[in-house]
Amino acid sequence: MLRYVGRRVAGLALVLLIVLTLVFFMLRAAPGGPVDAYLGMNPTPEKRAEVEHRFGLDQPIWVQYVKFLGNLLSGDLGNSLFSDRPVSAIIGERLPVTLELSLAAFLFWIVVGLAAGALAARRRDSFTDGFVRVVSVIALSIPSFWLALVLVAVFGLFIKGVLPSSGWVPFTEDPLGNLRGVVLPAFALGLGSGAIIARTLRASMIETAQADYVSFARAMGLNERRILRDITLRNAIIPTATVIGLMLGVFVSGTVLVETVFNIPGIGQTIVGAFRQQDYPLAIACTLVTASVFLMANLVVDLLYFVLNPRIRAGFLNGTAR
């Protein structure tokens, strides 16, 4: 088990290094470049040389790359080319905003999705089931950015003052205002994922309910409540856990869109800005953060299988699973 975790973490580090190296070289191979963006139209050659020297771009690319990796190892991500502030400080400001938003969406929609899925599966083919099925298909088809736009219009135009429809107040300044501000973006961000959770749980619960061990449990005289809670739900949750892991990938792109519509200063907005301005250090740092969050989420889901399913755990311990 520990060896498996170690191998996965090493693999994760390798993938991150490959991604970063690709980003580093592709950014430099791209036409234009930050010096053009920084200087504007028609800079004089002297001015250009001066700026290139200041950014360290006049050195050979290999030197730049080795320096970049060295700095990365010591935790120094460099300064943003535009605001001249340390990248780590910018990310330190922006990341908590995105994490709060994602966490709120995640928790709310996991609860709603699981509850709806379990309810629909338990009362299969009832009105509740039909309702959950129809609503979840519609919900997962709504583009998050369009839902965000609609929410902005409804709460900004028609029912003003109930919930803020744009901007962001830090939690430390105004806790209540911060929490009120997170409601609409979190709703828009997670709706589709909540629907997918509900559908997956419903489908796998229905499938599990037909398994022999469920009939066996029933024949042994377990009551229906316990069968549902300890056997059906516990086995059906595994495919759902996979979907929940994939949800984080959806959130990574979702926050970019939702933060743009609600004008929230999170990582999503920063990524778009950094790539547009070709702000090398900031763009690389954002990619690093995004890719690590995504890869770690996948790792956590894989490890969750151990907790959720004794059979997989046993397989790993006696070496039958790779």
Added chain:
Amino acid sequence: MVMTRVLPRPRAARLRPPRLSALTWTGLLLLLLFLLLALAGPMFAGDATSRTGETLAGPSAAHPFGTDHLQRDLFARTAEGARVSLLVAVAGVGFGLAVAVPAGLVAGYFGGRWPDDVIMRILEALQALPLFVFALFVIGITGTGDTELGFLTLTSTTKVVLLLGVGFIPYFARVTRSATLVEVQEDYVDSLRVIGVPRRRIIGGEILPNVLPPVLVQAFLWIGVAIFAESALSFLGLGIQPPQPSLGNILGDATSYMLLGAWWYSIIPGLVILVATIGFNLLGDGLGDALDADARH
């Protein structure tokens, strides 16, 4: 007690249209509506780029979807946008298939041996970054305009098609691979090997036609995902570039006018995306149920 069917169904029963649920029919209907708008709409809607009305006028008889901030008819723009989004989505899925199907076939045919391993590792690397971040990255560094690649010039539209395709490759390749893994176990494959049919002919001529149907069903359903992804990219200004309308960049333009009260500008094109995605999803559910029922018989 259900009787086990031994004899094939009578001919009349086989010719009858498949029994679909009400939801599946709804999906089919929504999809046809979207196709009607995307394929027939642009023919009679007039020019999508000329100024034909007032600035930001609500829906009326002359402009059923209203007009935008540049006095253009939004029905014409939405119809043309739907056509562009559909074409880009189909082309993206097609490109993904063109790469993924051969890769999946080879990986499946050599299941567990080195060609399989190499292909699977590449697919995993492709999935390390979410499609959207990958797209942001590529378009962020190559810019939203045309990109010269030697003798090739990639327009922003081509770039979106390629990005969507690359993003879909891992999924399509996996579906192809798992179908191939099953197919390779069939006796006929061994028989062909024994009588000395070349490997290329076995894979291309015999396995491919058997593997293709489930892959194509998947690919068809992913057109909905592609429409969704294209609109998200264009919404951020990183996809299809104006004056060429797409469902996403119309919504992107509409953002600034939402709070001025021009609700139709974003609601109606958004509903069009919704009709398409709901249509694909419902149809996908229906197909899945039908396949399950078939498998049970």
